[in-house]
Amino acid sequence: MLRYIRAVLLAAVAAVLLIFAFANLQVVTIRFVPEGLGALLNFDRAFNVPLFLVILLSILAGVGLGQVWEWVRNARHRTAATRNRRQVARLEREVGRLRQAQPTDQDEVLALLEGSERPR
Numbered sequence: 340m341l342r343y344i345r346a347v348l349l350a351a352v353a354a355v356l357l358i359f360a361f362a363n364l365q366v367v368t369i370r371f372v373p374e375g376l377g378a379l380l381n382f383d384r385a386f387n388v389p390l391f392l393v394i395l396l397s398i399l400a401g402v403g404l405g406q407v408w409e410w411v412r413n414a415r416h417r418t419a420a421t422r423n424r425r426q427v428a429r430l431e432r433e434v435g436r437l438r439q440a441q442p443t444d445q446d447e448v449l450a451l452l453e454g455s456e457r458p459r
Contacts, residue, residue, distance in 0.1 A: 356395075370451035 369386045370377065377383035 343405065360389075360391040360395075363389065363394065365390045367393060 366387050370387060371384050372380065372382060374383070444452050
């Protein structure tokens with residue numbers, strides 16, 4: 340059922356993107372530097388592309404930059420989680436070793452506590 344819902348949502352998004360693309364087919368000129376500066380530097384690169392492509396690529400670039408920003412921002416949390424996982428593993432190994440190496444002669448207080456169970 341979830342697969343069908345996902346397919347319907349993807350089809351709806353694709354339809355909206357196609358309608359958007361057909362509505363913005365005008366060709367625009369994209370330049371890396373202004374015309375005067377490009378002529379001065381002998382670097383006059385210009386591309387003619389459809390407007391919808393410029394808009395969609397700008398949105399994708401923004402989403403990509405946001406993802407990278409969040410990944411960098413959360414690096415300290417990932418580092419702390421890794422450190423905590425290692426510490427938990429080390430402590431679990433230590434607890435296992437301590438459980439295996441129980442002394443044969445128990446402490447008198449512990450023996451009394453373990454021998455007497457409290458009624459509930």
